[in-house]
Amino acid sequence: MNRRWATAALAAVPVVFLGYLFVYPVARILTISGSGGLGEILSDPRIRSAAWFTLWQAAVSTAATILVALPLTAVVSRFRFPGRSIVRAAVTVPFVLPTVVVGVAFLALGVEGGPAAIIAAHVFYNLAIVVRTVGSVWSRIDPGPLESARTLGASRLRAFREVTLPLLRPSLTAAASLVFLFSFTSFGVVLILGGLHYRTIEVEIYQQAVTFLDLPAAGALALAQLVAVALVLFLYSRSQERRAIRFKLVAESAALRRPVGTRQWAIVWSVVAVTLGAQLLPLGVLVTRSLRAGGAGWRYLTDPGASALRPIDAVTNTLLFAAVAGSIALIIGMLSATVVARGTGRISRWFDITLMLPLGTSAVTIGFGFLVALDRPIDLRGTLILVPLAHALVAVPFVVRATLPTLRTIRADLRDAAAVLGASPARVWREVELPIVARAAAVGAGFAAAISIGEFGATAFIVRPGTITVPTLIFRLLGRPGAVTYTAAMALAVVLMVVTAGVVLAVDHVRSDALGDF
Amino acid sequence: MKLKIIALLLVVGMALTACTTEEQQTTEQPTDTLTLMTHDSFWGGVTDDTFAAFTADTGISVKVLPAGDAGAMVNQAILTKASPVADVLFGIDDTFLSRALEAGIFLPYRSGLLDRVPDSLEMDERVTPIDFGDVCLNYDRAAMSDADAPKDLSDLTDARFAGQLVVENPATSSPGLAFLLATIARYGEDGWQPYWQSLVANGVKVSPDWDTAYYADFTRWGGEQSLVVSYASSPAAEVIYSETPIDTAPTGVVVDGCYRQTEFAAVLNGTPHQNAAHKLIDFMLSKQFQESIPLTWFVFPANEDAALPPAFVENTVIPTNPLRLDPSLIEANRERWIAEWSQIVIP
Numbered sequence: 001m002n003r004r005w006a007t008a009a010l011a012a013v014p015v016v017f018l019g020y021l022f023v024y025p026v027a028r029i030l031t032i033s034g035s036g037g038l039g040e041i042l043s044d045p046r047i048r049s050a051a052w053f054t055l056w057q058a059a060v061s062t063a064a065t066i067l068v069a070l071p072l073t074a075v076v077s078r079f080r081f082p083g084r085s086i087v088r089a090a091v092t093v094p095f096v097l098p099t100v101v102v103g104v105a106f107l108a109l110g111v112e113g114g115p116a117a118i119i120a121a122h123v124f125y126n127l128a129i130v131v132r133t134v135g136s137v138w139s140r141i142d143p144g145p146l147e148s149a150r151t152l153g154a155s156r157l158r159a160f161r162e163v164t165l166p167l168l169r170p171s172l173t174a175a176a177s178l179v180f181l182f183s184f185t186s187f188g189v190v191l192i193l194g195g196l197h198y199r200t201i202e203v204e205i206y207q208q209a210v211t212f213l214d215l216p217a218a219g220a221l222a223l224a225q226l227v228a229v230a231l232v233l234f235l236y237s238r239s240q241e242r243r244a245i246r247f248k249l250v251a252e253s254a255a256l257r258r259p260v261g262t263r264q265w266a267i268v269w270s271v272v273a274v275t276l277g278a279q280l281l282p283l284g285v286l287v288t289r290s291l292r293a294g295g296a297g298w299r300y301l302t303d304p305g306a307s308a309l310r311p312i313d314a315v316t317n318t319l320l321f322a323a324v325a326g327s328i329a330l331i332i333g334m335l336s337a338t339v340v341a342r343g344t345g346r347i348s349r350w351f352d353i354t355l356m357l358p359l360g361t362s363a364v365t366i367g368f369g370f371l372v373a374l375d376r377p378i379d380l381r382g383t384l385i386l387v388p389l390a391h392a393l394v395a396v397p398f399v400v401r402a403t404l405p406t407l408r409t410i411r412a413d414l415r416d417a418a419a420v421l422g423a424s425p426a427r428v429w430r431e432v433e434l435p436i437v438a439r440a441a442a443v444g445a446g447f448a449a450a451i452s453i454g455e456f457g458a459t460a461f462i463v464r465p466g467t468i469t470v471p472t473l474i475f476r477l478l479g480r481p482g483a484v485t486y487t488a489a490m491a492l493a494v495v496l497m498v499v500t501a502g503v504v505l506a507v508d509h510v511r512s513d514a515l516g517d518f
Numbered sequence: 519m520k521l522k523i524i525a526l527l528l529v530v531g532m533a534l535t536a537c538t539t540e541e542q543q544t545t546e547q548p549t550d551t552l553t554l555m556t557h558d559s560f561w562g563g564v565t566d567d568t569f570a571a572f573t574a575d576t577g578i579s580v581k582v583l584p585a586g587d588a589g590a591m592v593n594q595a596i597l598t599k600a601s602p603v604a605d606v607l608f609g610i611d612d613t614f615l616s617r618a619l620e621a622g623i624f625l626p627y628r629s630g631l632l633d634r635v636p637d638s639l640e641m642d643e644r645v646t647p648i649d650f651g652d653v654c655l656n657y658d659r660a661a662m663s664d665a666d667a668p669k670d671l672s673d674l675t676d677a678r679f680a681g682q683l684v685v686e687n688p689a690t691s692s693p694g695l696a697f698l699l700a701t702i703a704r705y706g707e708d709g710w711q712p713y714w715q716s717l718v719a720n721g722v723k724v725s726p727d728w729d730t731a732y733y734a735d736f737t738r739w740g741g742e743q744s745l746v747v748s749y750a751s752s753p754a755a756e757v758i759y760s761e762t763p764i765d766t767a768p769t770g771v772v773v774d775g776c777y778r779q780t781e782f783a784a785v786l787n788g789t790p791h792q793n794a795a796h797k798l799i800d801f802m803l804s805k806q807f808q809e810s811i812p813l814t815w816f817v818f819p820a821n822e823d824a825a826l827p828p829a830f831v832e833n834t835v836i837p838t839n840p841l842r843l844d845p846s847l848i849e850a851n852r853e854r855w856i857a858e859w860s861q862i863v864i865p
Contacts, residue, residue, distance in 0.1 A: 032597075100729050107734040191690060191726040196864045207689055210590045212853050213617065296761035371594055375601040382553060382583050382603050476562035478729055480816065481752050482759020486733065 006425035007342050011351070014336040014396075021393050022358050025369030026226075032372055033219030041220045047204060051224070054184060054200040057115060061122035061183035062176050068123050069130035072275040075268050076131065077138035080256040087272055088135065089505040091128040092446065094279060096454030096500045097286075098471050099188025100478065101493045105282040106193060108289070113195030121189045124279060126179045132447070133175040133402050134168060136440045137409075139256060140249040141167055167247060170240060171405040177236050178401050181359040184229065201225050205362045222365045229360030233353040240404075246411040249436060283497060290490035297487025301495075311473065311492060315499060318469040322452040322503065325391035329448035332392065333399025334441060338433060340400070341407035352400070359397045366393070391452040398451065399444030406440040407433065446507040453500055470496045547790040552798055553581045555595060555604035555786070557588045563814040572801040578794055588692055589614055595786065596621045605789040606798050608648065611779045612842065613695060615641060616849035624784040627796055631803040635820045641845065645782035648802050651817035652750040652837050653696035653779060655683075655772035658737045661744035668745065670774035671704055674717060681721035684735040684743035689856050691727045692779075697747045698859055699848065700777035703841035714862045724863055738769055750776060751816040754833040758813065767833045778840035781817070 041047055076088055094102065102121065111117045141164060149159040187202045194203075201221055209218035259265045290297055301311050340352045358366065370390070374380040380389075410433060418428045454471060468476070470492060477489035561584035569580040583604055585591035592614040595607055599621065610618055618624060624644040632646065639647035655674075657667045661682075668674055674683055686694030702710045723743055725731035732748060735741035738756075753767030760768075783802055785795040801807055808824035811817060818826070818836060 100727075103730060104734045107730070108740060192730050194726075196687065196724055196726075210586065210593055211689055211856070213589075213593045213596065214853075293761035368594070368597060371598050371603065375598075375603075379601075379603075381598075382581065472562070475558065478733070479559055479562050480759060481732055481748070481755045483756075483761045484759040485755075486739070486759075487761075 007339055010335050011339045014332050014339070014355070015351075017332050017393075017396075018354060018358075021370075021374075021389060022361075022366070023354070025373035026361060026365055028373040029365060029369040030219050030223060033215035033222075037216055038220040038223065041217055042224065047201075047221070050199045050201055050204050051228075053115075053198055054202070055228075057118055057122075057198075057200070058180050058183040058186075061119045061126070062180045064119055065123045065126045065179045066130055066172065066176060068275065068278075069127050069134075071271045072127075073131045073134050073138060075271045077135045078255075078257060079259050079264070079268050081259060081265075081268050083272075085505065085508060086501075087276065088132065089501045089508060090276060091131050091279065092450050092504045093283065093497045093500050094124050095126075095128050095447075095450045096471075096496060097493060098454070098474055099192060101286065101474065101489075102282060103189065103192030105285040105289075108285050109282060111193070113193050115198055117193040117195075118186070118190055118198065121193055122179070122183045122186065124282060125189070126182055127275070127279065128450075129178050129182075129398075129447070130172075130175045132443045133178070133405075134171045136402060136443045137171040137249070137405055138164070138168055139252050140439070141255060142248065142250045143255055143257070166245060170245075170408060173236060173240060174401040174405050177233070177356070178359070178398065180232065181229065181356065181397075184232075185225075185360055185362060187363065202362050206364050209364045209368065218364070222362055226357065226361060226365075229357060230353060233356050233360070234349075237349050237352050245409070247409050249406065249409055252439070286490050286493045286497075290487055290494050292490075293483040293487045295487075296484045297489070297491040300484045300488045301491050310468075311470075311495065314468050314470045314473045314492075315495065318453055318471075318496075318499065319503070321388055321391065321469060322449040325388035325395060325452035326445050326449040326507075328388060328392040329395035329399050330441065330445045333396045333444055333448070334403060334437075336396065337400045337403040337407055337437075338429065341404055341410070355400055356397045358393045366390075388452065391455050392448065394455070395448035395451045398447035399441065402444035402447065403437050403440040406437045410436055442507055442510070446504045449503050449507060450500055453496070453503065470499070546793055549791045549794055550577060551579050551581055552606060552791060552794050553583055553604040554798065555583045555585050555591060555607045557591045557609040558584045558586060560609045560781075560815060568810070568814075569801075571806055572798065575801075576794070576797055578797070580798065592618050595623050599623055599787070602786045602788040604786055605791050605795045606783060607786055608783040608802070609781050610645065610784065611692075611781050612641070612845050613692070613699070613779070613848055613852075615645065615782070615845040618784075619644060619845075620849070623787050625787050625789075625792065627785050627799060629796070629800050629803055631800060631821065634823050635803070636822065639780050639820055641780070641782070645784045646799050646803065647780050647820040648783050649808075649811050649815065649817040649820055650778060650780045652776040652840050653693045653700070653747060654750045654776040654837065656736075656746050656748040656752050656769045657772065658744045659766075659768055659770055661737050664770055667770055668772055670772070671701065671713075674722075674745070675713070675720050677720070679720065679745060681723075682743055683717070683720070683745040684723040684725055684731045684741070685747045686728055686731050687724050687726050688859055691725075691731075693728050693747055693749070695852075695856075696777040696779055698855065699843050700775055700841045702855065703777070703843050704775060711858065711862060714859065718863055722863070745772075749816065750837065751812070751818075751830070751834050754812075754829050755816050757833050758829050771835060773835055773837050776837040776840045778837075778842050780820070 042051075072087075072091070076084055102124070106117060106121060107113075111120065146159055146163045149163050150156070154162070184200075185202045186200055187206065190198060190200045190203055201224070205218050205221045205225065208214045208221060259268050336351070336355050340348050340355075342348075343351075370386070371381060374386070380386050414432055415428050418432050419425075423431065474489050474492050474496070477485045477492065561582050564582050573579045585594045588609055588611055591607070592610055595602070595604075595618065607624075619642060626643045627646065628643060629646055632640065635647055639650060641647070655668065666678075668676070668679060673679065685697055688695040688698040701713055704710075705713045723735060725735055728748070731746050732752075733739045735743045736746040737744045750771050753769045753771060756769055757764055757767050783799050785792060785799070789795055803821055805821060805823050808819035808821040811819045811824070812830050813827055818830075
């Protein structure tokens with residue numbers, strides 16, 4: 001009973017956060033718009049083909065992302081090699097780049113618009129989700145059982161399938177669920193690389209709500225999207241519970257091995273080179289484009305005379321927002337994950353599903369919902385704090401999905417033992433759960449920061465001139481055609497890449513310093 | 519249990535909303551801050567200096583609230599009618615004007631400075647014209663000489679320009695919609711569809727937005743189309759933001775077949791700061807602000823007293839006879855036109 005109350009207390013903050021910033025605004029906008037003509041809309045052949053495309057491209061994007069990411073995940077999880085932490089941070093870079101910039105880079109590489117281009121872009125964007133989420137568990141699996149299996153004559157493949165894979169499955173499906181939701185609600189990528197014929201429900205919602213102000217139609221679509229996402233999450237969450245295996249994670253230092261022999265070194269470096277190389281290709285386009293016009297863009301960015309264009313301020317503001325949004329997401333996400341991991345049964349499952357929903361809800365629905373709902377008790381609309389709050393709303397699912405697989409490995413007897421020895425629930429959390437989950441939490445926090453860094457304009461937010469961020473400055477520059485402004489925008493995209501890699505590297509580092517890598 | 523809490527929150531929230539929705543503030547309240555709702559493109563040009571003179575004169579500072587593209591902005595303003603997020607809205611154009619007027623989101627205001635604005639820009643007592651711009655075809659001078667460039671819209675169906683034109687999708691892009699409206703204004707309800715069929719036969723390319731069309735498809739930036747739907751002022755921007763000083767713009771404007779977009783400012787119904795809002799609109803029409811418009815947003819000032827910068831005088835033209843359509847006609851037909859256009863261009 002005591003534990004139930006403790007769990008309920010932990011749940012209070014995330015429930016209020018989610019209720020006020022997600023459930024209430026979305027319920028309100030859906031009530032206002034109504035979903036009149038749901039049947040009519042769902043029988044429209046155009047909408048049906050968009051719905052079908054949304055579903056299959058998200059499924060294929062997810063599968064492709066996992067396939068492409070697995071070799072790199074294996075390499076960074078099994079081996080200790082120079083530059084490993086840089087590789088783990090570098091994969092996050094695409095995550096923050098504005099879709100306009102990436103879309104144009106893809107087109108510049110001669111990619112033909114269509115489903116293949118869309119899926120390739122989704123893999124490019126989401127690779128980090130798999131590498132980092134799965135990696136945070138894989139790098140801490142005790143290598144002992146695997147080695148025993150090999151000694152007993154199991155083939156490499158069989159040992160992986162029967163020893164490692166069952167332990168990885170929860171984190172693999174967690175990563176898959178995030179990639180799926182991201183691809184499911186893809187907007188900019190589909191618009192730019194869709195070659196006109198391919199549209200997602202997200203694009204349709206935007207068009208109905210924004211171009212035509214047909215709120216009933218947009219509401220019906222948003223409701224359908226919400227139900228579809230909830231259904232997928234429900235199936236996912238059921239599979240998660242059945243498969244959870246409690247086992248002991250070891251410190252990364254105990255699990256990582258140096259590659260032995262030329263063959264292993266060759267495997268490590270070729271996997272890193274091929275995967276990162278493919279990711280660097282579009283990024284390379286940005287770098288070379290930033291250097292066009294004799295470097296005029298870089299000079300423009302660093303020229304103190306260029307009117308009111310303050311890239312340093314933009315970087316500072318971006319980092320500030322990222323820090324605040326990341327902290328909020330970390331606190332809410334950790335509390336939520338702890339509650340979900342401890343609970344079983346329906347309430348806990350639906351809580352988990354609701355936590356994930358913001359990621360699968362269209363930005364228009366949430367943005368318009370904020371507008372019609374957040375004017376009381378105090379008018380949050382147009383205030384600065386709404387920016388990190390909105391970022392955190394999208395980032396919380398990352399913290400939850402990154403930490404939950406690890407939290408679920410913790411056996412209840414560990415907690416009980418601590419409690420029996422007289423530890424308060426808070427102390428149990430601090431001394432039993434937190435140390436074990438710290439690495440996974442850092443992964444989640446890194447993503448939360450990255451989401452905030454890359455976010456631009458999904459929600460109406462206030463920007464006093466002094467609070468411009470890097471993505472908004474890129475947007476500002478692209479609006480004025482000219483060699484200098486264009487190359488400066490590309491240069492700024494390069495700055496964004498470096499800043500992101502730096503932030504993720506720093507978050508990884510803080511974690512291992514503060515908690516001794518366990 | 520958590521579900522119950524969420525349900526409870528919802529009920530409480532709804533009840534609170536129901537109690538307070540109807541009250542609207544109309545009396546003037548003194549303020550030191552005004553909120554200006556605008557589209558992303560305008561907001562993209564705002565700096566510390568933009569409203570500094572206004573703040574110095576009146577003691578009122580201006581918060582700028584970006585709200586997506588012009589359509590998204592108008593719809594957000596309509597959605598928040600009962601509880602406005604801002605005091606003044608700027609950036610609504612002819613395309614979405616009727617929708618906003620019908621929704622009753624603006625209060626009438628007539629600025630004394632309107633005398634200095636050409637009558638042709640004025641539309642309604644509730645909206646004040648601040649600037650105008652023309653969506654025009656641009657051509658890459660590296661790909662064709664001025665003599666070879668198309669002279670008007672009808673040239674675009676000529677075999678000489680096969681595969682050379684990129685336009686933006688009117689469903690997702692403001693200049694794309696303007697270009698579609700230009701063809702409707704030119705060829706009429708009966709003629710625009712055959713015209714677009716000929717454009718399709720001539721290999722017109724469609725991009726989702728201006729950025730992609732200009733930076734990915736236009737030959738000037740490494741693409742394959744030498745004609746792009748852009749703005750009359752784009753060549754001036756190319757000169758001003760050129761890496762080395764140049765005398766002539768690398769791109770040219772096809773003066774015929776341009777579509778005129780006027781941008782208006784308006785006082786939002788429900789603002790408790792009407793007098794301050796009037797002052798802000800007056801400021802935006804003042805010579806000082808108007809003269810900052812061309813080089814910041816690359817559109818033309820509405821106030822005839824405002825002088826144009828030399829780069830504008832030399833590198834752009836103001837089309838003498840731009841195409842236009844009546845806002846109420848646009849509002850009544852927009853969705854159908856876009857749907858019919860999609861049928862033709864995206865079969």
